[in-house]
Each structure stands twice: as structure tokens, then as C-alpha cells.
Amino acid sequence: MGTFKMYLEFSRKSFQRAAAYRFDVWTRIVGNVLFLFMWGFIWYGLYHGKSSVEGVSFQAMLGYILVSQALQGIHGAGTPLWEIQERVRTGDIAMEMLRPYDYTTRMLFSDFGGIAFYFITAIVPLYTVLFLVLNPVVPTSLVQLGLFVVSVILGYFIRYCIELTFGLFTFWLVETGGVEDIFYFSISLFSGSVIPLWFFPGWLEQVARYLPFQAIFFIPNSIFVGQLTGPAIWYAFMNQVIWLLVCYLILRLVWNRASMKIVIQGG
Amino acid sequence: MSLIEVNHLYKEFKIARRQEGLGGALRSLFHREYSTRMAVQDISFAVGRGEMVGYIGPNGAGKSTTIKMLTGILVPTSGEVRVNGLVPFQERQKNARQIGVVFGQRTQLWWDLPAIESFELLKQVFQIPDARYRQNMATFSDILGLEEFLDTPVRQLSLGQRMRADIAASLLHDPVILFLDEPTIGLDVLAKERMRKFIREINRERGVTVILTTHDMNDIEKLCRRMILIDNGRVMYDGELARIKEMFGKERVLIVDLEGEVNGFSIAGAEVIKQEGNRKWLRFNREAVTASQLINHISEHYEIRDLTIKDPEIEVMIRHIYEKGIGSYEGACL
Ligand SMILES: Nc1ncnc2c1ncn2[C@@H]1O[C@H](COP(=O)(O)OP(=O)(O)O)[C@@H](O)[C@H]1O
Ligand SMILES: [Mg+2]
Numbered sequence: 001m002g003t004f005k006m007y008l009e010f011s012r013k014s015f016q017r018a019a020a021y022r023f024d025v026w027t028r029i030v031g032n033v034l035f036l037f038m039w040g041f042i043w044y045g046l047y048h049g050k051s052s053v054e055g056v057s058f059q060a061m062l063g064y065i066l067v068s069q070a071l072q073g074i075h076g077a078g079t080p081l082w083e084i085q086e087r088v089r090t091g092d093i094a095m096e097m098l099r100p101y102d103y104t105t106r107m108l109f110s111d112f113g114g115i116a117f118y119f120i121t122a123i124v125p126l127y128t129v130l131f132l133v134l135n136p137v138v139p140t141s142l143v144q145l146g147l148f149v150v151s152v153i154l155g156y157f158i159r160y161c162i163e164l165t166f167g168l169f170t171f172w173l174v175e176t177g178g179v180e181d182i183f184y185f186s187i188s189l190f191s192g193s194v195i196p197l198w199f200f201p202g203w204l205e206q207v208a209r210y211l212p213f214q215a216i217f218f219i220p221n222s223i224f225v226g227q228l229t230g231p232a233i234w235y236a237f238m239n240q241v242i243w244l245l246v247c248y249l250i251l252r253l254v255w256n257r258a259s260m261k262i263v264i265q266g267g
Numbered sequence: 268m269s270l271i272e273v274n275h276l277y278k279e280f281k282i283a284r285r286q287e288g289l290g291g292a293l294r295s296l297f298h299r300e301y302s303t304r305m306a307v308q309d310i311s312f313a314v315g316r317g318e319m320v321g322y323i324g325p326n327g328a329g330k331s332t333t334i335k336m337l338t339g340i341l342v343p344t345s346g347e348v349r350v351n352g353l354v355p356f357q358e359r360q361k362n363a364r365q366i367g368v369v370f371g372q373r374t375q376l377w378w379d380l381p382a383i384e385s386f387e388l389l390k391q392v393f394q395i396p397d398a399r400y401r402q403n404m405a406t407f408s409d410i411l412g413l414e415e416f417l418d419t420p421v422r423q424l425s426l427g428q429r430m431r432a433d434i435a436a437s438l439l440h441d442p443v444i445l446f447l448d449e450p451t452i453g454l455d456v457l458a459k460e461r462m463r464k465f466i467r468e469i470n471r472e473r474g475v476t477v478i479l480t481t482h483d484m485n486d487i488e489k490l491c492r493r494m495i496l497i498d499n500g501r502v503m504y505d506g507e508l509a510r511i512k513e514m515f516g517k518e519r520v521l522i523v524d525l526e527g528e529v530n531g532f533s534i535a536g537a538e539v540i541k542q543e544g545n546r547k548w549l550r551f552n553r554e555a556v557t558a559s560q561l562i563n564h565i566s567e568h569y570e571i572r573d574l575t576i577k578d579p580e581i582e583v584m585i586r587h588i589y590e591k592g593i594g595s596y597e598g599a600c601l
Contacts, residue, residue, distance in 0.1 A: 002394050005391060006391045006392055006394070009387070009388055009391040009392075010388070013377060013380060013384055013388055016380060016384060017377070017379045017380055020379055020380065020420070021379070090373075091373070092373055094335070094340045094373075095370075095373060095375050097339075097340045097359065098338060098339075098340060098359075098363050098368055099360075099363060099392060100360040100361075100363050100364055100392065100393070101360075101392065262340065263339075263340060263341055263342045263356060264341075264342055265280065265281060266280060266332070266335065266341055
């Protein structure tokens, strides 16, 4: 119990820190909305007055990009990749090893704090208005909404594990720009965050389906707009749970190797 | 049993050798060449409860490496370390609860938040009881004057303020041992003085065992009875500061400014230990030659513009030990 309270204190501190950098939140939300409108217009153009493409209505597509942008906003509120790179670069990572807690867990709770602030002050008010005004497809039952939320949470943990793992690669590389690029490229393309997998060319869809990234945005988004229903949802959950386990194990493995490197080679 | 025991400690770092050019970069992807560097070699010492020890050495001597092994964030290549019965790297978290650590060049505070927030976080991290937390905060604020900046974001603090906050942070959980790695580095004279006063006080009043590294001799002179002198990863001297002073007690340093062109300056009965243009530092043993004899000697050959006689500074003594070793000195002088 005491341990949980300790980790929660990290969430509180990150929340406070996010509040101290309010301006950051506003600039980010502006960027987020600009992208939303950009994708909105692109899809509007692609639909070209057709009521549906491959069985997906424009209103459903609109729901997809709205929920996707909202989720991306939430995921982007924390910055574990950047933070870990900084800590490795400056050597401050050693200070974290002098504390009676698990570093990856503490980072997770710090991430919660930043997200909570962004969620409450930006995402909720903004997207409530957008959903009301644009009238896209949304979940039609509480069950669907509940399944969506579960899927979002699983997706969040998967992204967290992947992002932290990528961040830890800093230990073995001098130049880390490449790692960041690969991470951001993979997550924007393969996760289905901007283009749903059902519009991918066949071969690319096959590739994407065997990667963990689709479990981050594509699955929850599809549940949200009702493209994923019935037993397919359970398969999707299984997919997410398996990827979460795999990514978590990889994260633990990489973290163990990284901490070995700190204590043997001095960082 | 001593509180801290270090036996035949070694630390060797492996350094990847950079290879030239594009070909080299490609080759190094598959095959890396390493060179090794002994940062600490065969260091042994023991520290008792309540002691305050100065761990001294020039840059790169191996001070921080030793401290890191004592705190558990670095694994020794060989040798043994025990801190209050624990092997630090094997029980790092348990060890972390009984030690406080300050690295002068780093901070354990949250950069973007007021200092008080970091203290509150540490209260949770170390699960410090409310009453004890308040008591400690009151004491530290009193001596370190923390109130004046507790509500300021850490990034806006001066270095002196930040160090004060950092050392307070390292003591909140009542550690048995405090490790300070260059706690006064970069501070101005006043800030240094304040820091020293605080360190003295927590050692005396709370019985906290302190190990502090520095390359500032004044720190040692003002703080530690015992010092461990290291160079190139080896212990050069371990003992009382007073003994070193005593050994050099017969020594004096004569500083003379000479007129005109001076070439190949040397004087019988004294050793030139430093020169800057026409200013010469001469060390002599006052039992073998008196100052006036020496001045006479000099004025026979040169014109003296100005002179001063000084006790040798600790810094000079230590440089001497580095150059000649303590053994040679003892033989020659005592
Ligand atoms: N992580 C490391 N990798 C390689 N060499 C290191 C590492 N840390 C320290 N060294 C080397 O070990 C020696 C001792 O360093 P250090 O303990 O930091 O010295 P000090 O603290 O006395 O200035 C130095 O030569 C330094 O370059
Ligand atoms: Mg050092």
C-alpha cells in the first residue's frame, strides 16, 4: 500500500510539472487540432462525395480520425523516450538506481501524471465539442464503450513498453536520432493512427497485422467506430494481451541489460 | 567491526576504441577493440562509526569511482566492499535506505518544480513518518536557510542554494552514512563556508559518518581529521591530517621576487618548488638553515625586491607526497 502511494506521488509531481508548463499544452493541442483538420479534409477529399468506401461510411471514418487524434494527444502527453535519453546522456540515470523503487514503474506513474493533466485540461473539453459539432459515428452502447476503454488501456501500456524500450537503446548508441525516427515512423504508420489498416495495400496490411503497433491505436479505434464487433473483439483483445506480455518482457530484458551496463561500465 | 570496509578494491573500465574513418566505423559494428583503464587499484581502508574522512585526490584519481562502488551503483572488478554489513551492489536498494549521497555535479531534485516538492517526494519514497519529516525539515532549514527558496523552482536556484537543498534532501531519511562527492565544487567562498559548517554539524550532532571527496584542500583542513589521499587509483596516504602537518612542521617556504634577468636559479640548502617569472618559491628546513642565512645566500647573487616567509600550504605538502611518495618524505625529514 505504501509502495503504491509512493508511485502515486510521482503521478502527482508530474501533474504539477505539466501544470507548470501549461503553455506547452496549448501549443501541443493546437498542433493536434491542425492535424485533425488536415486528416479530416484529406479523407473528405478521398471519399469524394461517396457515402461509403469498402463498407466504411464517411461518418465512421470521421469518428475514426477524431478518436485517433484524441488518443494520440493523450499518448503524446508524456515523454518517456525523451526523458530517458536525457537521463542516460547526463548520467542522472545513476541517481535513479540509488532509490528504493523500480525505475520503469516510477516512469509509468510519472507518465500518468502528465497524461492526466493534458486529458482534463485539453482533450476532454476540446473533443467533447468536436464530437458534438461534427456528429461522427460513436459507440452505440455502453458495452461497446466499455470494450473500447479496455482496449485503449491495453494499447496505452503496449506503447509505453515499446517507447521505454526504444529509449533504453540510448545505452548502446552514440547517436540516438535514428532510434527516435524509427520509433515515430513505425508508430505513425503501422499503428493505424492516421490510415486504418483496412485501407492498406494487402501486403502492407499483412506486415502491419504482425507488428505490435496496430494494437495501440487501430484496435481501439476500430471498436469505437463499430468496425470491430462480436467475436472479432475477443480476438483483438487476445492480440493486445499477447503483445503487451511480449513488449513487457522485452522491456524488462532490455532494462536488466541496461542496468547491468550501468553498474559494470559506469553508464 | 568498522562501519565501512574496503579490501583490495579494483575497478577496471573497458573503453571502446574509436576507429578511424568510414571503414573503421563499419568494422566497429562487428568487431570492437577495447582498451582498459584501471580507475581504482588495490584500495583498502576502513571507516568507523561517526568518523569524517576526507577522500582526496586530483581529477581522475578515482574518487568518484570509489564512491559509486560504496553506494552500489558500480560493481567492483574485484575486491570487497561492505557498508554497514551490506554488500552495496548486491543489496542496492537496502543500502540506499541507510546512506545519503550527494554528487556535486548532479542534482536529485526535480528541476522544474519548487524544491519543497522534491522533499515531499522523498518523504514518500523513503516513507519518512510525518513527525520525523517535519523535525528534519525544521532543523535543516534552520542551519541552511532553506525557507528563502523552498518555493522557487530548482532550475532558478543559484548553485549554492541548489547544493544546500541537495544536501538536505540526502539527509531527510536519517542515513547512517553520508557520501559527498565534491560538495563544494563551484561554490563561492561564503557558500563553501556555510556548507562546511553544516557538514560539521550533522557529523557532530547526529553522529552521521561522512566520507567526502574533494580537491579543495580547505575543505579538508576545515572538516576532516583523517584523510585518505589517492592518486592514479592508489592510496598514497591514509591517516591524520595533523601528522602530515607535523612532518612538514619544520618546513618553511620563502617567496622572493628578484630584480633583473634571472637564469638557472638555484640556492644551496633550499629547494625551488615553484617559479613564476622572477617570483620563486623556495622550500627549506628551518633546522638545517635559517631564513636569514638563506636570504643572505640569495642576495649574494641576486637582487631581492620583495620577500615573504610562509608555512607550507597543505596543497604544497600534498603535491610533494604525490611526487615523491610519503615514504621518501618520512625518511628524509623525520
Ligand atoms: N564510465 C567510465 N568509463 C571509462 N572510464 C571511466 C569511467 N568513469 C571513470 N573513468 C575513468 O576512471 C578514472 C577515475 O575517474 P573518477 O573516479 O571519476 O575520478 P575522480 O572522481 O577522482 O576525478 C578516470 O581516468 C576516468 O577517466
Ligand atoms: Mg569525481
